[in-house]
Amino acid sequence: MKTGSNLLNAVSAVALSAGIIVAGAGAVTLAGVTVAEAAVVNRIEVRGNSRVDASTVRGNLTISTGSRFDNNDIDESVKRLFATGLFSDVRISVSGSTLIVAVDENQIINQVVFNGNKKLKDAALKQVVQSRQLGAYNDAILEADVQSIRDAYSAIGRSDAVVTTRLVPVDGGRVNLAFEINEGDRTKISAINFVGNQAFGDGRLADVITTKRSGMLSFLSRKDVYDENKLRADEELLRRFYYNRGYADFRVISSFAELDESSNEYVVSITVEEGERYVFGDVSIESTVPGIDSDSLRGLIETRSGSVYSAKDVEDTILAISDRVATQGYPFAQITPRGDRDFNNRTISVVYLVDEGTRAYVERIEIRGNTRTRDYVIRREFDLSEGDAFNQVLVRRAKKRLEDLKFFSSVEISTQPGSQPDRVVLIVDVKDQATGEFGVGGGYSNNDGFTATVDITERNFLGRGQFIRGSVGGGEDSREYSLSFTEPYFLGYRLAAGFDIFKTTDSSYTGFEEEKQGINLRIGAPITEELYFSTAFKYTQTKYNDFTATSVISNPERAVINRTVANGGHDTAALSYTLSYSTLDDSALPREGISARLTQEYAGFGADSDYIKSTAKVNYFHMLSEAGDVIGQVSAGAGHVMSTGSTNLDVFDHLFLGQETIRGFDTRGIGPRVFNGGTDVGAAGGTTYFNGTVEASAPMPLVSRDLGLRFNVFADAATLYGNDIAAADFGGQTLVGNNMDWRASVGVGITWASPFGPLRVYYAEPVVKESYDDLKKFGFGASTRF
Structure with a gap:
């Protein structure tokens, strides 16, 4: 900024002769006035302005007619006028009793254009520059705009982008402003090196940080863009990782990136000091708050003596104690953990101090x-x-x-x-960040051939935090359509309310097409940070199309279908509730924790179905090898349905199991089935099932871990039995498999954390099966963010 303050200092030392004016770019000459003297002007004259009104200039002065002023007022007035961005030069002088303010106006920007940009569109660049159409041209703003554009390109991995400017004068004292951009090549990350790590390999630590090495598909995820702020955040991620695994003395010695200008690639180096691994020693609570008994808080302690030290467990304990103390009328209470290291025994004793805290x-x-x-x-x-x-x-x-x-x-x-x-x-x-997903899944079975599903999901619809998903799928003889919506804060409360609308058609039956459609209304709320409760009401209507009296129908639903056609269809109205529990450390790729789910559903309310159905499932994840990043998983589930009416269960209301529970078998692939002579005419379902899974996954061997490929081995087992269809409904056909015969399969799979989202492919071989089971040995699925 040009202020003329240097010349003002000179004016303060030398008394100039009255009427002599010395003016220059940004300089101020005050004739006959020194710092020690204060002048008074009777008139303020503005010169050089053509577009800016004189009143605007006078309004930015600290000097007014009839009032005394000195050199400081002159200096401040010049600063204010320059700060408007309207002027390229300002000169203030005094002639007699007149203050003369001479200005050179900045040119007006007629148009702002961007040339040479392909990777960043005009709309994105206009968001980062301050120069605007019909705004005043300013050198300082232009310089800042050039740097902002370079920063925008650095954010997408083009640190060597070159930005220049060009001014083209047009009529009326205006200029066209052009930013000339040479985007250059992508600046990649060729390597990420860890130094000093012994407990965990480079590959495991590379999984922890968000900065990734450049690969074949890095241009899709952009995770290989070097950013110093992101590297600082990665340091914090490494600290959390080590602190939660017993390494309380861990520290990052240094982290930096070196650019090889010949290849335009960074090499990132992170040097760490792991220290020793600790376990918890004695754990206690001390309270200085009157009315707060330490013993009453002991049940809230998540840290246990002898367990591996974990900063997360300490934080969870602080949170639990803080909540309890706040509910007892002490919202300002401060819980401070005091650690005492025993270096010889490698233990850390923790005392949680409860104080009243500072009021804020x-x-x-x-x-x-x-x-x-x-x-x-x-x-x-x-x-x-x-x-x-x-x-x-x-x-x-x-x-x-x-x-x-x-x-x-x-x-x-x-x-x-x-x-x-x-x-x-x-x-x-x-x-x-991106919150949309595009998903595709499918598989192949001997009965249905290839099946495929496509869905689009947005988890932050219109930035309102709402969830919406649409799905379309099917195979040779089936079609599926669904739409789901969830408002996570219904009526301003932490209530997740939503609905699901669905429709399916299945023409694989002999002589008719089955059509189901319905709606599911649901609402849920958290009980604690780990426990969640939800309830739902679901109405389903089943119809049969192209059904005639002469149709040859040979399946277990025959008698029920004849009955429902006469009644206009089969309706189900059901009310359910679900309890969900989760301590998973990561919902995308869990390594530690438990997730469990219990659901009960009652159907009745005057509709055709009368039953109560209960299902439960629990998953347990545990790191089998931290160094090798081998994750173990054990899952178990069970379900039972029983009639609450005066008749047997309809076939619609039975439980069916297949590939979603036991891989290697098709949908409705196991359990009781109906035969007409020697012909299999369909699954009849069961009333009870049990299932279990044991699985382990690890990074794909002989492949760079940066690709995100994991190898899975698994074993599934399940049984479905207890069919409750009335004997008369079989019409002389035979029910087989209505006993507790277990099925089992083993298999391998590959999971790819691709830029498109997780993609899974598996092959399962049934090792325990029945001759009449429907098999489906191969399956795949994928989803992607957008």
Whole structure:
């Protein structure tokens, strides 16, 4: 900025003769006035302005007619005029009792254009520059715009992009501004090297950080773009990883990237010091808050003596104690863990100190960086708002909730002092990421041939945090359509309400086509951070098309179909509830934790079906080898359905099992079946099932782990039995397999964490089966973000 302050200092030392004016670019000459003297002007004259009104110039002066002023007022006035961005030069002088303000106006930008840009569109670049059409041209702003464009290209891996500018004068004192861009080549990451790690291999640590090495498909994910801020965040991810696995002394010595200009590739080096591995020693609680008994809080401790030290367990304990103390009337209570290391025994004893804490209130929650997600979607994840007691534990909980939404690539929450000593301002910095998915799945069976499913999912619809999914699928004789919608904060409460609409047709039956359609209304809410409750009401209508009295129908549903055709169809109205529990460390690729689900469903309400159905499933994940990143999984499930009416269960209401439960078998592939003579005419279903799975996965051997390929081996087992169809409904046909015969399969698979999303392919070989089972040995599926 040109202010002329140097010349003003000279003016203060030398008294100039009255009427002599020295003017230059940005210089100020005040005739006959020194710093020690204050002048008074009776008139302010503006010169050189053509587009800017003189009143605008006078309005930015700190000098007014009839008032005294000095050199400081001159200096401040010049600064203000330059700050408007309207002028390229400002000169202030005094002639007699007149203050003369001479200005050179900046040119007006007629048009802003971008040339040479392909990877970043004009709309994206216009968002990062300050120069605007019909705005004033300014050298300082133009320089900042050039750097902003370069930064935008660096963010997509083109650090060597070159940006120049060109001005083309047009009539009326205007100019066209052109940004000339040479995008250059993508700047890749050729290697990520770890130094000092002994407990975990380079491949395992590379999985932890978000910066990835460049590969064949890196241009789709853009995870190989070097960014210094992302590398700092990766340091924190490594700390969390080690701290949660006993390495309390872990630290990152250094992390940096070197650019090889000849190949335009970075080499990232991260040097670490792991330290020793610790276990928990003695764990206790001490309270200085009157009315808070330490013994009453012991049941909340997640850290156990003898267990491997974990910072997460310490944080969970702090959170649990903080919640309990707050409910007892101490919202400002502060829980501080005090650790005592025993270096000889490699133990860490922890004492949780409960103090009343400093009184502080949340003055404001400021959201920054969200370009798509609405502010209220972020705010509602906080259990505190403006005016509430500040609680660091609740802030950490909100951060975790925001991260779990998967709406953002990064979430950072910091604090700033408020307007009063007891006020705190929360600053929430987020960065939106893609939340859409395009999925495709399919398989092949001997009966149905190839089947395929395509679905589109958006988890943050219109930035409102709403979930919507549409799906279309089918095979040679079947079609499936569905639409789902969920509002996670129904009526402003933490209630997830939504609906599912669906329709299926199946023409594989002899002599008719089955058509099912219905709607499912549901609502759910968290009970705790790990336990979730939901309830739903589902109505399904079944119809039969192209059905005639002469049709040859040979399947277990024959008598039921004849009955429902006469009644206009078969309807089911069911009310259900579900309890879900999860401690998984990662929903995408769980390595540790448990997930469990219990569902009960009652059907009746005057519809054709009367039953009560119960199903349960539990999954347990555990790291078998940290160094090799080998993950073990054990799953078990069970289900039972029984009639609550005066008649047997309809065939529609039975349980059916297949590839979704036991790989190697087709949908409805196991369990009781009906035969007409020696001909298999269809699955009849059962009333009871049990199933189990043992599985292990590891990075694909002999392949770079950067590709995201994992190899799976598994064994599935299941049984389905107890058919309850009335004997008269079989019409002389034979029911087989109505006993507790187990089936089992073993197989291998490959999971690819591709830029398109997780893709899975498996081959399963049934090792225990019945001759009449329907097999499906090969299956695949994929989904992708967009």
